[in-house]
Amino acid sequence: MKAIVTGGAGFIGSHLVEALLAKGINVQVIDNLSTGNPDYLPPGVPLHRMDIRSEDVRALLLRERPDVVFHHAAQVDVQRSVSDPGADASVNIAGTANLVHACAQASVQKIIYASSCAVYGDLQTTLVHEDDPTQPISFYGISKLAPESYLRVFHRLYGLNYTILRYANVYGPRQTPKGEGGVVAIFLDRLRKGLPLIVYGDGEQTRDFVYVKDVVKANLAAIHRGDRHTVQIGTAASVSVNRLVQQLQALHGVPIAVMREPERAGDIRHSCLSNAKAYEQLGWTADYDLVQGLKSTYEYEMRTAE
Ligand SMILES: NC(=O)c1ccc[n+]([C@@H]2O[C@H](COP(=O)([O-])OP(=O)(O)OC[C@H]3O[C@@H](n4cnc5c(N)ncnc54)[C@H](O)[C@@H]3O)[C@@H](O)[C@H]2O)c1
Known part of the structure; x- marks a missing residue:
């Protein structure tokens, strides 16, 4: 083929x-x-x-x-x-x-x-x-x-x-922070640069991360x-931005700084696909849940930062 x-x-x-x-x-x-x-x-x-x-x-x-x-x-x-x-x-x-x-x-x-x-x-x-x-x-x-x-x-x-x-x-290795659905890539990019993660609104907006x-x-x-x-x-599973931060925190080991900013106009509140x-x-x-997928992505991003 x-x-x-x-x-x-x-x-x-x-x-x-x-x-x-x-x-x-x-x-x-x-x-x-x-x-x-x-x-x-x-x-x-x-x-x-x-x-x-x-x-x-x-x-x-x-x-x-x-x-x-x-x-x-x-x-x-x-x-x-x-x-x-x-x-x-x-x-x-x-x-x-x-x-x-x-x-x-x-x-x-x-x-x-x-x-x-x-x-x-x-x-x-x-x-x-x-x-x-x-x-x-x-x-x-x-x-x-x-x-x-x-x-x-x-x-x-x-x-x-x-x-x-x-x-x-x-999400996954090689994702650029600019593309669609890039919150994982944006967070990892900021972690690598030692910058605080920015969470808009209450952080309870949810996404379906595959x-x-x-x-x-x-x-x-x-x-x-x-x-x-x-x-x-x-994945048909809703994950809030706050939960994503917690998962990254668990992987990173040391405390992650988070900055809260006002909710952005036009942002979709919830998105989850059957x-x-x-x-x-x-x-x-x-095959992958968020814990497994995020671990491989985190490890890749931190390796390429070295
Ligand atoms: N990343 C996500 O969460 C997501 C979600 C839904 C759909 N998609 C879709 O998946 C596809 C891949 O997205 P990605 O996240 O890998 O983005 P990406 O930017 O990494 O990949 C897009 C690729 O297309 C190439 N490209 C752009 N314009 C081109 C053109 N005019 N001619 C030839 N090549 C061109 C780019 O150089 C790049 O290699 C896209 O169609 C996107 O709409 C992505």
Whole structure:
């Protein structure tokens, strides 16, 4: 099997590349390195330094004829989407349309798209399900949602097969503090620099933190399952920011300074994804709980700081 991972030099993409390689799958990467790092790629993996909006994508796919394309390349900075909605839409919407069109032309058997819980906005429900309304509250949420419709229409018009994976807050080694869902990466970055952690509001806002290796496992499962389905990938467990601080405190050993600041306008209060459909469609369950995942992430971050 031959695979291409867009955004393969990024946080989640690079873990996926490692896992595909370990399975003996021939894997190549498309990445413009805007936030990615070629050092994250295992030696020997071909990196096509290319923008997903470029015409070159079609030529590459027609030449390489991959069986499956994992689409992770994106503008992932929510704040940037607010300050420059055009640039965000250009990469996430127009870039995806260009890529998916090229996939259809190159007779790719399946595209697996990294979508996001940002498509829901602030639903005020304790557990979100795939058929809940999508009401994004950021331009990033819109630009992650629109490609889902492109995939459905490309399937209708060209028969291109797909699975849409809507991730909860992904965390793990190599995450940049700037990307989506970056609270773990932000806290670890500040810990390394000896800076206090900043908690907004009462710290009782909750997130569903899913470890990157579990997200990779869902992508691998989607190669052969979940055709034409939209599936949430999360732990279905709510973790408050205060609890996250406590867990980090336990790992760090010495007391961590915490600064309290007023609640930020526009922040989602609670976000937790049901994973019943992930089990039903992909046979997927999370292997890592927060304690295990945070320990490996903490150890990685502190090692790289040395
Ligand atoms: N991290 C999360 O919590 C999370 C949650 C939900 C969804 N996602 C989605 O997962 C995917 C990967 O996110 P990540 O956290 O690994 O971010 P990341 O920034 O580490 O990875 C994105 C990669 O895409 C590349 N890229 C950006 N624009 C490009 C372009 N125009 N052409 C080619 N390559 C380009 C970057 O260089 C980078 O390597 C994204 O699609 C993101 O929307 C992430």
